[in-house]
Amino acid sequence: MNLTLKVWRQKNAQAAGAFVDYAMSDVSPDMSFLEMLDGLNETLQAKGQEPVAFDHDCREGICGTCSLVINGIPHGPDRATTTCQLHMRKFKAGDVITIEPWRAAPFAVIRDLVVDRGAFERIQRRGGFVSVGTGHAPDANAMAIPKRQADLAMDAAQCIGCGACVAACKNASAMLFVGAKVSQYAHLPQGQPERFRRVLAMVEQHDAEGFGACTNYQECEAVCPKEISVRVIGEMNRDYLRAVLVGVE
Amino acid sequence: MTLTLQAKIPSGPLQGKWDKHKFECKLVNPANKRKFNIIVVGTGLAGASAAASLAELGYNVRAFCFQDSARRAHSIAAQGGINAAKNYQNDGDSVYRLFYDTIKGGDYRSREANVYRLAQVSVNIIDQCVAQGVPFAREYGGTLANRSFGGAQVSRTFYARGQTGQQLLLGAYSALSRQIGLGTVAMHERHEMLDLVLVDGHARGIVTRDLVSGAIDAWAADAVVLATGGYGNVFFLSTNAQGCNVTATWRAHKKGALFANPCYTQIHPTCIPRSGDHQSKLTLMSESLRNDGRVWVPKDASDTGKKPADIAEADRDYYLERMYPSFGNLVPRDIASRAAKRMCDDGKGVGPGGLGVYLDFGDAVKRLGTEIVGERYGNLFEMYQRITDDSPYQTPMRIYPAVHYTMGGLWVDYNLMSNVQGLHVIGEANFSDHGANRLGASALMQGLADGYFVLPYTVGQYLATSNQKKLTGSESEFTTAVAATKARIGQLLAIGGKRSPSSFHKELGLLLWDKCGMGRNAAGLQQALAKIPSIREEFWGNCNVLGDGDSYNVALEKAGRVADFLEFGELMCKDALERNESCGGHFREEFQSEGGEAQRDDDNYTHVSAWQYTGDPATAVLIKEPLIFEEVHPSTRSYK
Ligand SMILES: Cc1cc2nc3c(=O)[nH]c(=O)nc-3n(C[C@H](O)[C@H](O)[C@H](O)COP(=O)(O)OP(=O)(O)OC[C@H]3O[C@@H](n4cnc5c(N)ncnc54)[C@H](O)[C@@H]3O)c2cc1C
Ligand code: FES
Numbered sequence: 001m002n003l004t005l006k007v008w009r010q011k012n013a014q015a016a017g018a019f020v021d022y023a024m025s026d027v028s029p030d031m032s033f034l035e036m037l038d039g040l041n042e043t044l045q046a047k048g049q050e051p052v053a054f055d056h057d058c059r060e061g062i063c064g065t066c067s068l069v070i071n072g073i074p075h076g077p078d079r080a081t082t083t084c085q086l087h088m089r090k091f092k093a094g095d096v097i098t099i100e101p102w103r104a105a106p107f108a109v110i111r112d113l114v115v116d117r118g119a120f121e122r123i124q125r126r127g128g129f130v131s132v133g134t135g136h137a138p139d140a141n142a143m144a145i146p147k148r149q150a151d152l153a154m155d156a157a158q159c160i161g162c163g164a165c166v167a168a169c170k171n172a173s174a175m176l177f178v179g180a181k182v183s184q185y186a187h188l189p190q191g192q193p194e195r196f197r198r199v200l201a202m203v204e205q206h207d208a209e210g211f212g213a214c215t216n217y218q219e220c221e222a223v224c225p226k227e228i229s230v231r232v233i234g235e236m237n238r239d240y241l242r243a244v245l246v247g248v249e
Numbered sequence: 250m251t252l253t254l255q256a257k258i259p260s261g262p263l264q265g266k267w268d269k270h271k272f273e274c275k276l277v278n279p280a281n282k283r284k285f286n287i288i289v290v291g292t293g294l295a296g297a298s299a300a301a302s303l304a305e306l307g308y309n310v311r312a313f314c315f316q317d318s319a320r321r322a323h324s325i326a327a328q329g330g331i332n333a334a335k336n337y338q339n340d341g342d343s344v345y346r347l348f349y350d351t352i353k354g355g356d357y358r359s360r361e362a363n364v365y366r367l368a369q370v371s372v373n374i375i376d377q378c379v380a381q382g383v384p385f386a387r388e389y390g391g392t393l394a395n396r397s398f399g400g401a402q403v404s405r406t407f408y409a410r411g412q413t414g415q416q417l418l419l420g421a422y423s424a425l426s427r428q429i430g431l432g433t434v435a436m437h438e439r440h441e442m443l444d445l446v447l448v449d450g451h452a453r454g455i456v457t458r459d460l461v462s463g464a465i466d467a468w469a470a471d472a473v474v475l476a477t478g479g480y481g482n483v484f485f486l487s488t489n490a491q492g493c494n495v496t497a498t499w500r501a502h503k504k505g506a507l508f509a510n511p512c513y514t515q516i517h518p519t520c521i522p523r524s525g526d527h528q529s530k531l532t533l534m535s536e537s538l539r540n541d542g543r544v545w546v547p548k549d550a551s552d553t554g555k556k557p558a559d560i561a562e563a564d565r566d567y568y569l570e571r572m573y574p575s576f577g578n579l580v581p582r583d584i585a586s587r588a589a590k591r592m593c594d595d596g597k598g599v600g601p602g603g604l605g606v607y608l609d610f611g612d613a614v615k616r617l618g619t620e621i622v623g624e625r626y627g628n629l630f631e632m633y634q635r636i637t638d639d640s641p642y643q644t645p646m647r648i649y650p651a652v653h654y655t656m657g658g659l660w661v662d663y664n665l666m667s668n669v670q671g672l673h674v675i676g677e678a679n680f681s682d683h684g685a686n687r688l689g690a691s692a693l694m695q696g697l698a699d700g701y702f703v704l705p706y707t708v709g710q711y712l713a714t715s716n717q718k719k720l721t722g723s724e725s726e727f728t729t730a731v732a733a734t735k736a737r738i739g740q741l742l743a744i745g746g747k748r749s750p751s752s753f754h755k756e757l758g759l760l761l762w763d764k765c766g767m768g769r770n771a772a773g774l775q776q777a778l779a780k781i782p783s784i785r786e787e788f789w790g791n792c793n794v795l796g797d798g799d800s801y802n803v804a805l806e807k808a809g810r811v812a813d814f815l816e817f818g819e820l821m822c823k824d825a826l827e828r829n830e831s832c833g834g835h836f837r838e839e840f841q842s843e844g845g846e847a848q849r850d851d852d853n854y855t856h857v858s859a860w861q862y863t864g865d866p867a868t869a870v871l872i873k874e875p876l877i878f879e880e881v882h883p884s885t886r887s888y889k
Contacts, residue, residue, distance in 0.1 A: 030524040045749040057490040063321040111801040125430035129423035134302040137380035144391025154384040
């Protein structure tokens with residue numbers, strides 16, 4: 001099929017960006033979206049033009065590196081699917097496809113479609129862990145954990161840290177991302193000792209990075225490729241409130 | 250100068266070697282630890298666990314990865330699980346059995362002492378991960394669940410849905426993040442190591458390129474750890490992430506580190522077949538699927554064009570169950586892959602080009618119901634459907650083998666140190682524990698064993714005894730290395746030819762898959778050895794690397810990695826040609842039994858082949874480390 005791409009091109013963080021149109025021909029429906037872009041890049045290079053920079057690595061929907069806003073939707077039109085797992089059979093001949101980077105103040109553009117997600121790293125470092133050193137662990141089966149709690153922890157832990165939630169949110173809030181980490185540990189006995197300290201520190205860093213507040217649009221849940229539920233935000237808010245009112249210990 | 254390799258395996262009975270060695274390792278005084286700087290390149294399971302553990306011990310750590318976050322290392326993609334000899338299922342597992350299975354699975358081409366240690370520390374890994382809050386699958390009683398994996402008859406694999414690698418990596422990453430927060434680890438994302446720096450023969454630092462700004466920097470340390478993963482992407486199409494490369498280990502090789510068994514590559518039996526020329530990667534379908542899925546092809550080649558539902562039960566050949574009745578669909582990967590290839594070579598393959606076999610869940614759905622099958626494999630089924638548009642609940646999956654893992658890597662001794670003093674290599678990047686074939690769920694185990702429980706001890710031994718002077722990174726060895734790196738980048742940008750870097754990668758990959766893939770023979774390998782230098786020559790004369798060196802430049806990154814693959818591929822073929830036997834993943838077509846099974850030559854090849862760089866891969870020098878079996882007697886591997 002033949003398509004028209006409108007791709008955001010931007011030399012670096014300081015430069016101004018703009019959309020550039022590219023005509024694509026002979027796109028196979030079996031291609032992944034990124035393979036379609038690989039094809040574009042081969043054509044561009046053959047013409048002596050620099051390839052479009054986009055972030056990607058695993059191409060299996062798990063590393064969280066790929067990050068494109070496709071026709072206005074982070075990760076594109078397919079439910080629970082990352083950009084790299086999106087296939088061209090979801091489009092039809094003649095479509096015009098707009099491709100942009102994540103747009104949010106805390107995610108500066110590095111080049112073209114690549115953004116800086118370092119803010120997520122700094123949030124993790126404030127509390128996204130259980131403070132247990134190597135070698136300090138008791139036998140793994142010493143503490144039974146009800147299957148339901150383990151499953152709830154796992155539902156949250158599936159977050160791939162891609163940032164689509166931020167890109168979808170009018171307020172550029174990263175509450176789904178922070179909530180996922182907080183919820184994972186809150187459902188496990190291992191997470192209890194630092195539970196309230198963790199939520200305070202992570203939320204504080206979230207705010208310091210310039211992410212906005214959650215005002216319940218729930219756009220984040222709709223675009224999350226791992227279908228992380230806004231339940232985690234509710235859980236985080238409860239823990240946060242308790243930490244503020246009662247203190248961390 | 251010929252080197253002799255000292256594996257430094259401790260003396261004494263196998264069971265006591267590691268404890269004895271730990272006791273004998275020199276310790277670094279706690280107050281002195283913070284005076285030592287350690288560079289860790291790579292933050293996958295191996296690198297993240299090592300960096301965190303070393304920092305906890307008090308060392309100053311500087312870690313690097315090329316992704317934008319340590320959490321995105323390729324380890325994240327592992328699906329199926331991690332082995333440990335916990336014997337929680339009471340099904341007769343033990344440290345000794347895991348050791349034995351791994352030695353046998355590796356086709357008697359690994360070191361007994363290393364493998365035994367791996368099996369020993371496997372149990373600590375699970376404890377550590379649970380303590381970190383890794384949400385492994387659990388039974389209703391609250392205890393940990395297990396599944397079985399290819400090559401084993403016990404249930405020793407721990408898992409977190411189909412995302413075990415993700416959860417384990419996030420565990421190690423959380424430990425690493427904590428240390429970064431505490432200021433004990435300095436983390437450099439989007440940095441690529443482009444050279445190793447030696448001072449007085451010791452590994453004392455690296456040269457990196459900041460992938461965002463293009464800055465080339467030198468970093469000095471007291472020891473260097475490479476945890477940079479495997480080189481499967483040399484084949485262009487593989488199940489590896491796009492960024493996986495051989496650059497760090499190849500650069501270290503060029504500085505003197507021996508490359509061991511480069512021809513040992515693992516072809517995974519259950520991947521989604523190729524759909525066309527546009528393909529950029531192959532997607533793995535976890536081996537755990539073989540627990541409930543049954544592999545078959547039509548008995549009659551003329552049925553291959555029919556829909557699977559139209560082929561009667563009696564006309565299907567469940568060939569793994571037929572050929573290997575005791576392991577059935579759970580035979581090790583090399584065996585399952587070759588059997589699939591044989592079926593396709595015999596014209597029984599299904600799907601485009603006849604390059605596929607069925608993996609059928611029809612019986613499982615009947616026996617267990619859709620819900621339980623969905624609980625076990627739902628996310629894999631969805632992934633399959635997204636790519637192929639078919640639902641495995643309704644129609645069998647089509648699968649075909651693909652390059653997946655590399656057993657070869659930099660040579661290391663028992664301390665995980667290469668022949669270059671101070672250069673330690675862990676995880677998939679080293680050659681150590683899997684011999685000629687790795688068992689499923691054992692790479693995650695090895696990466697974490699190396700990083701959490703082995704390296705933190707053995708690095709101390711090196712640091713406590715090496716007595717090297719302190720360096721700043723401004724010494725002439727560093728400035729020379731920086732200048733050489735800049736010159737090479739300049740060279741790449743100046744080629745000014747016509748072809749893209751990817752086109753060379755594809756050309757090399759197809760050649761290697763053809764001549765040095767699932768089946769290899771002397772004639773084919775010789776053809777590849779003749780061809781690779783000419784592809785390399787064309788690359789340096791006709792590649793077109795656009796843009797500049799001072800900014801984010803994906804073409805430049807790619808070109809640098811392809812240039813290294815073009816050298817490394819030649820060494821791989823050379824090693825495959827030299828090893829006149831079939832063992833594990835290395836199948837030389839000349840050496841097979843009548844039934845088509847691999848035929849080893851223990852008299853002549855019970856050794857590690859370690860290659861020394863001479864300036865040209867064609868003239869690399871082979872140095873052998875004999876493998877001595879004291880505990881297990883090498884026998885013909887049988888899964889019948
Ligand atoms: C699809 C898939 C599924 C798998 N499933 C399983 C499974 O179920 N069970 C199992 O046991 N194993 C599995 N494996 C194998 C296993 O995942 C890997 O062998 C293992 O995770 C490798 O870990 P590592 O830490 O050695 O390297 P990696 O995780 O590959 O990490 C490499 C690190 O090195 C960095 N790096 C590389 N080169 C450079 C450079 N030049 N400069 C700077 N940094 C660099 C990268 O940024 C990264 O941080 C699977 C593999 C694949 C491909
Ligand atoms: S590239 Fe890894 S999730 Fe898309």
